[in-house]
Amino acid sequence: MKLSTKSRYALRALANLIDQGCCCSVKKIAKDEHLSSDYLEKIFAKLKKVGVLEVERGASGGYMLSRDPKDISLKEIISALEKPEFSCPDVCQCHTKNLYQQIQTGFNQVLSSISLDSVDNSTNSVYLDYAASTPVDPQVISTLISYLNPKYSGNSSSLHQFGLNAAQVVEDSRTTFAKILNAKEEEIIFTSSATESNNTVLKGVAWANSKKGKHIIISSIEHDCVRNSAKWLESQGFEITQIPVNKDGFIDLKFLEKSIRLDTVLVSIIHGNNEIGTIQDIRKIGKICHTRGVYFHTDASQSFTKIPIDVQKDNIDFLTISSQKIYGPKGVALLYVKSGSKITPLLHGGGHEFGIRSSTVNIPLIAAFTKAAQITINSMDSENKRLTELRDYLIKNILTKIPNTHLNGSAKNRLCNNVNVSFDKIEGESILLDLDMNGIICSTGSACSSHSLEPSHVLLALGLKPEQAHSSIRFSLGRFTNQKDLDYLLKILPQTIQKMRQLSPFK
Amino acid sequence: MTQVGYSKKVLEHFKNPHNFGVIKDATTVGQVGNPACGDVMKLYLKIDQNKQGQDFIKDVKFETMGCAAAIATSSVVTDLVFGKTIDEALKLDNKDVIEALEYLPDIKIHCSLLAIDALAEAIFNYYQKNGHLIPESLQKKHERITVCQSRLHH
Numbered sequence: 199m200k201l202s203t204k205s206r207y208a209l210r211a212l213a214n215l216i217d218q219g220c221c222c223s224v225k226k227i228a229k230d231e232h233l234s235s236d237y238l239e240k241i242f243a244k245l246k247k248v249g250v251l252e253v254e255r256g257a258s259g260g261y262m263l264s265r266d267p268k269d270i271s272l273k274e275i276i277s278a279l280e281k282p283e284f285s286c287p288d289v290c291q292c293h294t295k296n297l298y299q300q301i302q303t304g305f306n307q308v309l310s311s312i313s314l315d316s317v318d319n320s321t322n323s324v325y326l327d328y329a330a331s332t333p334v335d336p337q338v339i340s341t342l343i344s345y346l347n348p349k350y351s352g353n354s355s356s357l358h359q360f361g362l363n364a365a366q367v368v369e370d371s372r373t374t375f376a377k378i379l380n381a382k383e384e385e386i387i388f389t390s391s392a393t394e395s396n397n398t399v400l401k402g403v404a405w406a407n408s409k410k411g412k413h414i415i416i417s418s419i420e421h422d423c424v425r426n427s428a429k430w431l432e433s434q435g436f437e438i439t440q441i442p443v444n445k446d447g448f449i450d451l452k453f454l455e456k457s458i459r460l461d462t463v464l465v466s467i468i469h470g471n472n473e474i475g476t477i478q479d480i481r482k483i484g485k486i487c488h489t490r491g492v493y494f495h496t497d498a499s500q501s502f503t504k505i506p507i508d509v510q511k512d513n514i515d516f517l518t519i520s521s522q523k524i525y526g527p528k529g530v531a532l533l534y535v536k537s538g539s540k541i542t543p544l545l546h547g548g549g550h551e552f553g554i555r556s557s558t559v560n561i562p563l564i565a566a567f568t569k570a571a572q573i574t575i576n577s578m579d580s581e582n583k584r585l586t587e588l589r590d591y592l593i594k595n596i597l598t599k600i601p602n603t604h605l606n607g608s609a610k611n612r613l614c615n616n617v618n619v620s621f622d623k624i625e626g627e628s629i630l631l632d633l634d635m636n637g638i639i640c641s642t643g644s645a646c647s648s649h650s651l652e653p654s655h656v657l658l659a660l661g662l663k664p665e666q667a668h669s670s671i672r673f674s675l676g677r678f679t680n681q682k683d684l685d686y687l688l689k690i691l692p693q694t695i696q697k698m699r700q701l702s703p704f705k
Numbered sequence: 706m707t708q709v710g711y712s713k714k715v716l717e718h719f720k721n722p723h724n725f726g727v728i729k730d731a732t733t734v735g736q737v738g739n740p741a742c743g744d745v746m747k748l749y750l751k752i753d754q755n756k757q758g759q760d761f762i763k764d765v766k767f768e769t770m771g772c773a774a775a776i777a778t779s780s781v782v783t784d785l786v787f788g789k790t791i792d793e794a795l796k797l798d799n800k801d802v803i804e805a806l807e808y809l810p811d812i813k814i815h816c817s818l819l820a821i822d823a824l825a826e827a828i829f830n831y832y833q834k835n836g837h838l839i840p841e842s843l844q845k846k847h848e849r850i851t852v853c854q855s856r857l858h859h
Contacts, residue, residue, distance in 0.1 A: 625743050627772035628719070631711075635720060651743065651812065665740035701725055701776060703736070703747040703768035 204279045207233055208241050212250075212275065213317050216267050221260040241279065248278040263314075272317070273309035308343075323637045324683040328523075328615055328676030329472055329500060330641055334566075335525040335677075341569040342527060345562040354559045355548060364561045371568040378575055379517070379534060380508040387533040387551045388564050392499040392520035393423040394544070395533035396466075398555070399495045399516045400427035402541040403464045404436055407493075411461025412436045417449045418659040419476075420468050421497060425655070428466075441467070445661050446608040447476030451486065458490045465494050466516075470501030473656040473672060474607030475616025477505060484513025493539065499523055499531075503574040504582055504614055515539055521563070525677060526570030530563035585614040585675050592617050592673065592684050599688065600695050606657060606670055615675040620657075620666045623705070624698040629671050632694040638687055641672045711773060712807035718777035723784055726766045733834065735827030737850060738819055744771035746779050748823040752791070752831060760791040767823075774813035778820035781805045791828055795843065797821060822850050 214227045224242055228235040242261050245251045252264045263270065325333070334342075345367065352360025354368055372386045379386075389395045404414060416428050418440045428438045439457045441449045449467060458465070465487045470477045480496050487494035495516035498507060502519045509517060517534035521527060535541060535554060547556025574581075589612075597603055602622035621629065626642035633640055653667035662670075673687070699705070711719075728749040738745040751764035765787050767779040781802055786794045799817035803809050809817060829847045832839045839847075 623770060625771050625775070627743075628776060631716075631719060631773045635716075651815075653741075653743070663741070665743070668740075668743040698770075701722065701768060702770040703745055704740070704770060 201276065202280060204241060205276045207231070207238065208245065208275055208279055209272075209314075209317050211238055211241065212245075212263070212267075212314055215261065215263060216314070221254040221262040223260040244278050245275065248274060250274055250278065267315040268313050270314040271310045272312045272314065273306055275314065276309060311343075323639055324679075324686055326638065326640045326673040326675060326679065326683070326687065328679075329613075329672065329674030331522050331528065332525045332676055333678070334527055335570055335573055337573060338526055338566045338570045342562050342566040345565040350561045350565075354561065355550065364559070367561050367565050368559050371564050374568050374572060375519075375532060378571060380510050381534055382537060384552055385509075385534055385537055387535055387554045388559065388567075389531045389533050389551075389555055390529055390557075390560075392421075392497065392518050392523075392531045395518040395520075395531050396421070396423045396495075396497055397427050398533055398544050399518070399541070400424060400431065400464070400466060401544060402554075403493055403495070403516070403539075404431050405542040406540040407463040408436075411459070411463050413439065413459055413462040415439045415441060415454065415457055415462060415465040415492075417441045417443060417467045417478075419443055419447060419449075419471050419474070419656045420466065421472055421499070424466055424468070424497060443476075443659050446611075447471055447474050447606075447656075447660055448608065448611075449478060449483070451479075451482065454483065455486055455490075458487070458492055462490070462492050465492055467494075467496055468500075469496045469498040469507075470504060470613040470616075471607065471656060472500050473654060474618045474660070475500075475613035476607045477501065477611045477613060480514065481512045484515075487515075488513050500613055500616075503571070503578055506578075509534055509536070516541075521567035521570060524570050524574045526567040527563055530560060530567045532567070581677065582614045585679070588675055588679060588681065588684060589614055589617055591681070592675075592687070593619075595684075595688050596691065600692050603695075604666075606660060606662070615679075617673040617675070618670060619673075620662065620670040621695050621698075622666070622669060623702050624695065625668050626671050628698050628701075629669075629694055632697065633687075633690065636690045636694070638690060641674070642670065708808060708810075711777075711810070714781075714805070714807045715774060715777040715809065718780040718806070719773040722767075722776055722780040724766050724780065724787070725768065727768065728764055728766045731766075733827045733831035735823045735825070735830060737822045737826055738771070738775075740770065744775045744816065744819055745769065746771070746775065746819055746823040748779070748782070748827045750786075750827045750831070755790070762786050762789055762791070762794060771816070772813070774809055774816040775819065777806055778802050778809075778816045779823070782820040782824055786824060791831075794824060795828060795840070797824065822846070826850060 210231050211227050214230055215222055224239050225235050228238045242251055246253060249264055250270055251261045254260050254262055350364050350367060352364045354361055354364040372383045375386045376383045412435060414428060414431060414436055416424055416438065432438050441454050441457065443449050467478055467483055469480055484494045493515045494513060496514055497518045499518055499520040500523060503524050515536045519532040521530045541554060543554050543556065545556045550556050550559055593605055596619055597605060604620045606618040606620060630640060630642050653664045657667035657670055728751050731749040732752040733750050734747060736747045747768045749766045750762055752760050753763040755761045765783045767783055769776050769779040785797055785801060785805060799821045802817040802820055825843060825846045829843055
């Protein structure tokens with residue numbers, strides 16, 4: 199089967215039909231797409247015959263999709279219009295028959311897996327929420343799909359060839375990450391999420407070392423998964439100390455030194471903060487911990503591929519990295535565990551991942567995560583320089599164009615993609631929503647919009663008043679952000695802020 | 706099925722709020738909420754007497770600092786009370802507000818209460834200023850709101 203002009207026109211016309219949002223006449227679509235109306239009518243008639251399109255009754259007589267675009271596959275559309283290409287008569291027994299059939303099957307599988315919805319990329323949104331999650335890189339999608347192949351569908355613990363194929367993929371991935379982090383292969387543990395990695399460290403180290411002591415140190419600006427793991431440990435009889443930060447978000451190193459006790463087993467400090475972007479000096483922190491014989495963990499979910507990390511030079515015992523922040527798929531992450539470290543697993547089972555994380559190993563996700571890391575690391579220097587320039591351009595312009603606006607976090611030692619600002623006298627969620635209505639996707643500094651109404655603990659830790667914490671917005675840039683996006687934001691944002699300030703009783 | 710996000714009505718009111726601004730010669734004003742919690746609503750009422758000699762809301766405007774739900778509930782409350790007598794306005798509760806907005810996410814229900822509280826406070830202030838007998842339910846409501854606010858200030 200091939201994609202002829204007919205199919206290409208059909209896809210264009212269908213994408214247009216989705217954009218219309220309702221029933222539409224062939225004439226209008228033909229005009230929009232510069233196609234012949236008669237030609238398109240013939241295509242639509244065929245698509246109607248196979249149930250992709252329906253005709254609206256009445257005089258207007260337009261076409262509409264019979265189902266949600268997510269439920270219509272490209273295979274349905276293309277098979278309605280094209281003749282099968284790779285086929286030979288059943289009687290034919292040539293050597294290539296099998297191969298042809300395989301190609302045909304593969305082709306159909308791929309086309310069935312793509313929905314009409316993904317053809318419609320009419321969204322003109324400016325996505326500035328990369329710190330929340332990144333879109334999967336197209337090359338990573340290819341990797342993901344290719345490792346869904348039956349060849350790799352074995353259980354990596356099995357000794358047969360299917361198991362070995364799978365196991366080899368995981369070991370190659372381990373090698374890649376070990377090289378990137380300057381670690382040993384057996385120190386790389388694949389998990390399902392950064393939340394799981396962080397839970398494993400906090401609880402696993404606490405349990406395994408409780409004979410030495412029950413004291414754990416975290417910072418006051420940790421991600422909720424570290425914070426809430428620590429809170430839970432507190433309820434189980436462990437003692438937690440939170441290290442305060444200064445107004446730029448740097449932890450107080452003297453306070454840290456003073457807080458380490460004989461019964462301290464773990465210090466966990468976030469590397470690049472997810473909300474305000476402040477980057478801690480982990481090498482120094484690690485050194486303090488090691489001089490005092492205490493394990494050091496850092497959550498590098500946001501900083502990995504934005505700042506070089508060398509687990510040996512940076513004195514790291516445990517390190518968390520996430521796939522979905524580096525253009526990889528969700529559902530996979532990594533935990534570096536320095537060899538010889540005492541840690542109890544959360545999940546007991548078949549002893550996968552050196553006994554630290556039992557569960558059948560997820561080959562496609564790990565392979566895709568690895569590919570994502572390779573791509574991102576390879577372009578790290580140039581990409582981070584580009585993002586830093588864009589970030590500083592955005593910060594400078596927001597602060598000069600909009601009065602009563604403040605940058606949160608350090609101006610200098612900050613993640614190259616993070617911009618977090620407070621707008622006095624208004625509330626973050628209304629800014630977020632108004633920007634969303636203008637096609638700009640960002641996030642509130644506070645968690646108010648999602649599950650909790652409490653202002654962000656990170657912003658409060660900087661010394662912001664609750665009302666200032668409520669008024670903050672985070673823009674996080676990424677691979678597909680360009681100058682044009684930021685200029686559009688800088689055009690809309692002052693209008694949004696003005697509108698919200700007009701509504702506010704505080705002038 | 707659980708609805709994700711805001712209803713169409715909330716988004717409409719948020720995008721184009723009705724009756725926002727200040728009434729310079731307002732008869733009474735009610736303000737509730739606390740900036741530390743992220744929501745403050747201020748409701749301005751212009752009260753006049755209709756042909757039957759009853760007090761009625763001749764004009765209404767609001768100013769709100771808050772999330773989309775806070776802005777939408779304020780806006781819809783102004784629609785609900787416009788032209789109503791005070792007695793009718795006092796009968797409104799937060800369920801009427803939610804109904805007028807189709808629905809509110811659970812975590813935003815407090816916004817509908819806040820909007821009704823702002824209305825109650827404006828009417829309470831009006832009654833108090835004019836030496837009008839304050840109905841027991843309104844007095845109780847006022848006390849609850851005041852306690853609530855002072856607790857928030859701590």
